[in-house]
Amino acid sequence: MAAREPTKMEGKGFFEETRERLDARDPQTIGILVALLVGLVTLILVFIFSRKRKFGRGILICGSCDAGKTTLLGQLLKGKPLETYTSMKENSGVLLLDGKKPVNIVDIPGHERIRDQILNKYSGSARGIIYVVDSAAVSKQIRNDEKFIKVLLFH
Ligand SMILES: Nc1nc2c(ncn2[C@@H]2O[C@H](COP(=O)(O)OP(=O)(O)OP(=O)(O)O)[C@@H](O)[C@H]2O)c(=O)[nH]1
Ligand SMILES: [Mg+2]
Numbered sequence: 583m584a585a586r587e588p589t590k591m592e593g594k595g596f597f598e599e600t601r602e603r604l605d606a607r608d609p610q611t612i613g614i615l616v617a618l619l620v621g622l623v624t625l626i627l628v629f630i631f632s633r634k635r636k637f638g639r640g641i642l643i644c645g646s647c648d649a650g651k652t653t654l655l656g657q658l659l660k661g662k663p664l665e666t667y668t669s670m671k672e673n674s675g676v677l678l679l680d681g682k683k684p685v686n687i688v689d690i691p692g693h694e695r696i697r698d699q700i701l702n703k704y705s706g707s708a709r710g711i712i713y714v715v716d717s718a719a720v721s722k723q724i725r726n727d728e729k730f731i732k733v734l735l736f737h
Contacts, residue, residue: 638707640686641677644734645714646723647692654714655689668693672700685709694726698733705737 594602603611643651652673656664659675669691677687688704690697711734715727 638686639683639709640688640704640707641710641712642701642704642708643687643689643712643714644697644701644730645692646716646719646726646730648719649692649714649716649723651689651692651714654712655687658687670696672704692730697730701733701737 600611600615604615643655645651647668652666652669653663655673655675656662656666658677669689670693672691673689675687676684678684686707690700690704713727713731713734716723
């Protein structure tokens with residue numbers, strides 16, 4: 583039996599063959615490549631939009647000095663307000679919730695000089711923020727609250 587004549591494209595590498603088909607403007611090859619490209623772009627977009635930001639399990643208690651943050655933390659963790667002093671470092675504890683995963687609750691000191699660095703330490707693991715305002719000192723603290731809330735929003 584006579585050996586079959588190799589076709590023009592046989593014996594060439596895949597990429598070389600594809601390039602030659604593209605040079606020859608083969609509609610089938612162009613169609614397959616466009617479909618592959620569309621599929622790839624769709625996969626990338628689905629990956630980007632479905633990627634959820636991973637939140638930690640931290641709740642940060644923030645607010646100005648003497649707003650009542652440590653008092654609130656004591657109330658949440660121990661069920662009673664604790665005797666407090668101006669916090670110079672964070673206080674934290676694990677809050678157990680019915681039927682939910684426990685959350686790590688952190689009281690960030692209100693002192694302007696230390697709060698930002700402590701905030702940096704915990705912001706990455708934060709799921710939510712409780713901002714405490716002392717209703718008896720709103721007018722006194724309003725500027726500080728405004729500044730701190732801006733820091734939190736743009737953090
Ligand atoms: N009566 C009353 N006193 C409160 C309340 N919350 C806080 N205090 C008092 O206010 C003072 C300051 O409270 P803290 O909880 O220490 O304030 P903080 O926000 O932790 O302040 P820093 O640690 O300085 O940022 C304490 O003497 C508390 O007993 C409240 O709801 N009612
Ligand atoms: Mg405190």
